[in-house]
Each structure stands twice: as C-alpha cells, then as structure tokens.
Amino acid sequence: MNARAPSPSPIDDQPASLSKEATPESVYLGRQPIVDRNGALNAFELLFRSDATNLARVTDDADATAQVLARLVGDMGLSAALGDHTGYLNVDRTVLMSDMVRQLPLPPERFVLEILETVTFDEALFRRCNELRRAGFRLALDDVSQVSPRLLAFLPCVDIVKIDFMECPRERLAELVAAVRQHRKVSLAEKVETRGDHDAAMRAGFELFQGYHFAKPQVLTSRRITPSRDALLRLMVLLSGEPGILELEAELKRIPNLVVQLLRLLQSSASGLARTISSMREAIMVVGTRQITRWAQLLLFADGNLDALRSDPLSQLCGTRARFMELASGRLRPDDVWFADTAFMTGVFSLIHVLFGSAIEDILSTMPIHADMRRALLERQGDLGLLLNAAEAAESGELTAIRTACNALPVFTPNDLIVLGLTAVG
Incomplete structure (x- = not known):
C-alpha cells in the first residue's frame, strides 16, 4: 500500500470508507501503477477514493475493501479498472477471514490480496492464507521495514x-531483500519517491517498484449505478428462500439498474463466457443465485445512503422503456419468450451510456450481449431496433415520430403505441 510522500501532499493513498461528502451521482476508484525492473507496467494497486480530488479518509478497512469491490464489480467493471493487468486489494483480518473476496466472481489469478500492517x-x-492461495489468489505483506x-x-x-522505502534504512535493504529471496518470495519496493530511491532499490535487487517516482494514483470516475436499499433488501429476502429462475427474473425486471450490474458481474466472472447473453434468465443461470446473493449483500454493505429508485428520473425512464419493449414484443412475436426477454434487456441497455457517462459503443464493447x-442498440437494425425506435417515439409523444415507427412496424397503429406507453408507465 503506497503511502504519502515525505512532504505534505493532497494525495492520501490509504484505503478509506465512504466519505459523507462524496458526490452521490458518481463513484471513484484510485489506482497506482506497479512496475518491474524494466519499467514495464506489472499491476495496479486499487485504492478507495471518496471524490475526484484524490482524497481518502480512513475509518474502517473492511468497509473500504467492500467499497472498492463494489465499484470494481458493479459500477466500473474489471476491464475498465485493470485492463489485462493484476490488481492489488488491501485487506484486513476481517476481510481475510470472511468470504467477501472469495465468493465474488473475481478471477483469483488476477488479484493480489495485500495484508495490511494492522493484521x-x-x-x-x-x-x-493457505486456503486463499490454494484458491488461486496471491498474497502480499504490506509495510515491511x-x-x-x-x-x-x-x-x-x-x-x-512490500518493503516500505521511507521506513527501512538504506543499509538494511540488502538484508531484507536477501531474507525475502531466501524464501523464494517477490520483493516490492513501495514509496519510491525519487530517482535516488529507485537507484538504491535497483542496487538492492528489488523485483517490483511502486511510488510517486513512477506515478501518483490516478482517479477513475464512473456514474453510480445503485439500486435502492429497499430493492436490495427485497432481492435478498427473495434469494434467502431459494427462488426459482422465473421468480428471480421477475424480481430483477422490477429493478432495471440491477440488470446493468448483473451484466457487469457476469463480465467480471472468473469462468468467462463461451457464449453471449440474450436474457436475464441466461445471466442468472450463468452467474448463479449464490453469486447474486453475495453481490447484493456487498452492494448493501457498501452503499448505505441510497436514494429510493423511484426518485431517479433516469431509472424511471429506463424501467418504462424496458417494459414498453417487453409489452410490444408480445404483439410483434406472440408466445416468443426469448424475444420478450431480449426486448426488455435492449430497453435497459439503450440508456446505459447515460448511466455511465460514456459512449454507448465503448460500454457495449465490454458487455456479453447478444x-x-x-445491432439494435448501435444500428437500430432488426425487430429489436424497430421496437426501440417505437419506444422512443412513444416517449416523445410526437405524432409524426409515432406514425413513422408504425410504418416500419405495420402490426401497430399510432393508438397502439400510445396505449403501450401509458401501460408501461403504470
């Protein structure tokens, strides 16, 4: 865990729990590079950040880890946060002894669990520790001097x-590195602040390096995608009763934002995907109810100040559009359950770029969708694309747009679309 530079700095690299002043619409995640002896990027340490100013306030280490995991799994996604690189996660004893990390769909080979100095x-x-290593995680010991x-x-x-370069006397570096190497462990010099520090670390034989000499932490920002606490509690109650796939699917359809996070969860899955996903039913079956339960618990733990979903206009629009497309799909292809499910998800994802504040092309490139x-979302092609046009026309209330949509879908009249729009709102 990389700490402060010797002089006062606005950067604080310690993990932290959620600041009460954090902007509710956005979430933040810090990451600092770890490089090898050639200067090549080896990994990122992931750090909680309370806002875009790169400040963090430490109050609870376990809560901080949960915050980072929630952002990594739900809001940002593994690819956006790490690319193809390894991530270092700060963990205290509470996290190490719990199932928080192990039960999430994180590929163990992509993570190093960094044991804090308080453990x-x-x-x-x-x-x-040995159980976690057998599961595929690597472990690092932090702040050794x-x-x-x-x-x-x-x-x-x-x-x-990880050897603290600010605390370890220069004359003891070689002894420390030798002790680490004797046990066939990797030595990482942290808090390398100057060129002189780097030269000394190279001479001592360190294999990895981290510190302000290479880069200060970068703050990644994403739109907060959080369901209401009531919605999460309702989902967790349902999951506790071992619901069937259809029952769970029906509950998730009531909470469109959870659909977005479910796909993020799926994209971060350790098992990977051999096929694309076209419905929530498929996503639920691939992820499994146990993983969804763990995910819901983490979201509830990490975000204790959630507004009611019904108060968010964007969430309301997302739910209404998805419901409209599901209803309209039944008129276009009666008794085609797969098409109805896919239409619902298309409605949800048609607003994903607004939720994340990014281009829809960039976001969809990380999503395992059919x-x-x-084609419907990017090109407005096929029946799904035509239904999406019809949904937007109904939302606009403009008769010209509604008639144009009906011309492309002769099964509907303008009155049909207006009635479907009113039904979806209800």
Whole structure:
C-alpha cells in the first residue's frame, strides 16, 4: 500500500470508507501503477477514493475493501479498472477471514490480496492464507521495514513482500531483500519517491517498484449505478428462500439498474463466457443465485445512503422503456419468450451510456450481449431496433415520430403505441 510522500501532499493513498461528502451521482476508484525492473507496467494497486480530488479518509478497512469491490464489480467493471493487468486489494483480518473476496466472481489469478500492517499473525490466519492461495489468489505483506518475527512468521504464506522505502534504512535493504529471496518470495519496493530511491532499490535487487517516482494514483470516475436499499433488501429476502429462475427474473425486471450490474458481474466472472447473453434468465443461470446473493449483500454493505429508485428520473425512464419493449414484443412475436426477454434487456441497455457517462459503443464493447441486441442498440437494425425506435417515439409523444415507427412496424397503429406507453408507465 503506497503511502504519502515525505512532504505534505493532497494525495492520501490509504484505503478509506465512504466519505459523507462524496458526490452521490458518481463513484471513484484510485489506482497506482506497479512496475518491474524494466519499467514495464506489472499491476495496479486499487485504492478507495471518496471524490475526484484524490482524497481518502480512513475509518474502517473492511468497509473500504467492500467499497472498492463494489465499484470494481458493479459500477466500473474489471476491464475498465485493470485492463489485462493484476490488481492489488488491501485487506484486513476481517476481510481475510470472511468470504467477501472469495465468493465474488473475481478471477483469483488476477488479484493480489495485500495484508495490511494492522493484521496480526496466528494459526487461524495461517490456515486462511493457505486456503486463499490454494484458491488461486496471491498474497502480499504490506509495510515491511525490517527483518522481524512478524515477517518471518508471514513469509511461508505470502507470495510478495512490500518493503516500505521511507521506513527501512538504506543499509538494511540488502538484508531484507536477501531474507525475502531466501524464501523464494517477490520483493516490492513501495514509496519510491525519487530517482535516488529507485537507484538504491535497483542496487538492492528489488523485483517490483511502486511510488510517486513512477506515478501518483490516478482517479477513475464512473456514474453510480445503485439500486435502492429497499430493492436490495427485497432481492435478498427473495434469494434467502431459494427462488426459482422465473421468480428471480421477475424480481430483477422490477429493478432495471440491477440488470446493468448483473451484466457487469457476469463480465467480471472468473469462468468467462463461451457464449453471449440474450436474457436475464441466461445471466442468472450463468452467474448463479449464490453469486447474486453475495453481490447484493456487498452492494448493501457498501452503499448505505441510497436514494429510493423511484426518485431517479433516469431509472424511471429506463424501467418504462424496458417494459414498453417487453409489452410490444408480445404483439410483434406472440408466445416468443426469448424475444420478450431480449426486448426488455435492449430497453435497459439503450440508456446505459447515460448511466455511465460514456459512449454507448465503448460500454457495449465490454458487455456479453447478444448480436441482435448489439445491432439494435448501435444500428437500430432488426425487430429489436424497430421496437426501440417505437419506444422512443412513444416517449416523445410526437405524432409524426409515432406514425413513422408504425410504418416500419405495420402490426401497430399510432393508438397502439400510445396505449403501450401509458401501460408501461403504470
């Protein structure tokens, strides 16, 4: 975990829980590069940020980790935050001993769990560390500054040792690196602030490097995609009763923002996808109710100040459009359940660029959606594209636009679209 520079700085790299002053419409995630001896990017350490000014306030380490995971899994997505690189996550004892990280759909080989300096070593923690390593995670020990009993106790169950360059005397660096190398662990020099620090770290034999000499943390920003607390509680209650796929699908359809996050969850899945997804039913079956339950719990824990979904005009529009397309699809292709499901999801994703504040092309490139949906959203092609045009025409209330939509879909009259629009709102 990279800390402050020697002089006062507006940057604080410690993990933090949610600031009460954070902008509710956006979420932030800090990331700082970790490079190898050749200067090539090796990984990013992921850091909680309360706002775009790159400030963080530490109050609860477990809460901070949950915040970072919620943003990574739900709001931003793994690809946007890390690309193809590894991510370092700060974890305290509470997180290490819980299922928070292990039960989420995060590919273990992509993450290093960075054990904070506040964690004490004992037999239970030793067993847990070994369980996590067997599951595929790598572990790093943070803020080491000397060869100590704590370091020697942790060395057998970690893979990387982060040595604090500001705290470790220069004459002890070689001893520390030698102790790490003797146990066949990777040495990482953190808080490398100057060219002189880097030169000394290179001479001491460090393998990885992190600090202001290379880069300060970058703040990634994304539109907050959060369902209401009531909606999450309702979903969790439903999940606790082992619902069937159809029942769970019906509940998710009531909360369009959750559909967006479900696809983010799916895109971050460790198992990957051998096929595209065209309905919520497929997404639920691929992710599984257990993963959805864990995800809902994390979202509830990470966002305790959520506004009611009904008060968000954009969410209301998203739900109305998705419902309109589902209703209209039944008129266009009666008894075609797959088409109705796909139409609903197309309605949700037609506003995804507004939710995330990005070009729709960029966002859809990271989403495992069906080709028919992609053509509808990007080119307005096929029946789904025509239904999307009809939905927008009905929303506008402009008779010319409604008639144009009906000309492309002769099964509908202008009155049909107006009635469907009113029904979808209700």
